[in-house]
Amino acid sequence: MEGILNKIIKDSQQGKKSLALLLDPDEYQNESLKNLFSVDFKHVSYLFIGGSLLKKESLDELIGNLKSINSKPVILFPGNAGHISDKADAILFLSLISGRNPDYLIGQQVISAPIIKEAKLEVLPTAYMLIDGGKPTTVQYMSNTMPIPADKPDIAACTALAGQYLGLKITYLDAGSGAENPIPPNIISAVKNETNGPLIVGGGIRNYEQMENAFDAGADIVVIGNALQNNEVRLEELNSPYLK
Numbered sequence: 510m511e512g513i514l515n516k517i518i519k520d521s522q523q524g525k526k527s528l529a530l531l532l533d534p535d536e537y538q539n540e541s542l543k544n545l546f547s548v549d550f551k552h553v554s555y556l557f558i559g560g561s562l563l564k565k566e567s568l569d570e571l572i573g574n575l576k577s578i579n580s581k582p583v584i585l586f587p588g589n590a591g592h593i594s595d596k597a598d599a600i601l602f603l604s605l606i607s608g609r610n611p612d613y614l615i616g617q618q619v620i621s622a623p624i625i626k627e628a629k630l631e632v633l634p635t636a637y638m639l640i641d642g643g644k645p646t647t648v649q650y651m652s653n654t655m656p657i658p659a660d661k662p663d664i665a666a667c668t669a670l671a672g673q674y675l676g677l678k679i680t681y682l683d684a685g686s687g688a689e690n691p692i693p694p695n696i697i698s699a700v701k702n703e704t705n706g707p708l709i710v711g712g713g714i715r716n717y718e719q720m721e722n723a724f725d726a727g728a729d730i731v732v733i734g735n736a737l738q739n740n741e742v743r744l745e746e747l748n749s750p751y752l753k
């Protein structure tokens with residue numbers, strides 16, 4: 510079977526773009542899930558599961574529910590080493606390379622490595638970068654790191670290139686969940702031009718236009734969480750020509 514990482518890399522090389530939904534287990538219970546998936550969502554490729562303050566039971570429960578109603582790959586997007594479930598298909602193995610907190614550069618990774626091995630999850634090595642989204646976000650606070658200023662594309666590009674040279678396969682630019690401003694297009698294009706691998710972009714994307722702007726600028730995968738959770742946008746509205 511083709512692995513998820515290989516598919517993400519191949520799609521990026523072929524210019525095929527994807528939409529990922531971010532689901533927070535503490536927010537989505539059975540009813541809200543059924544509502545979310547009551548529409549046709551064939552243009553969604555990945556389900557990211559994560560949140561900053563997860564209860565383990567809700568993580569396993571959400572993944573179990575998701576698996577019973579759909580067949581999209583379920584990918585963990587962990588806030589820390591405790592957010593691992595063997596019920597998922599893969600995990601974004603994140604190193605927070607925009608920050609200078611060793612615990613999020615390598616500490617949590619050491620703690621989680623044997624748990625991930627035991628759980629037999631596919632590992633997606635990911636250079637995770639926070640970009641200032643206009644207000645302090647949970648991930649900034651929890652990781653105790655500073656985001657890269659939103660008007661510094663050169664710093665973002667050099668950071669992403671360093672991540673690539675360290676062997677990380679995917680770059681994830683995140684303005685943080687519920688960010689006021691999504692990642693600016695010039696940051697996305699600067700990172701895309703400087704690196705070769707797949708580029709994930711998320712944080713504060715609330716509508717079709719913002720999603721398209723991210724794709725136009727070079728995002729391979731756009732992640733949307735809050736806006737769907739809060740019904741600011743519906744899945745049907747996100748059916749872009751990029752996602753055919």
Ligand code: 1GP
Nearest residue numbers: 686687711712713734735
């Ligand atoms: C956050 O990139 C994700 O880590 C998605 O952000 O919830 O703002 O869509 P939103």
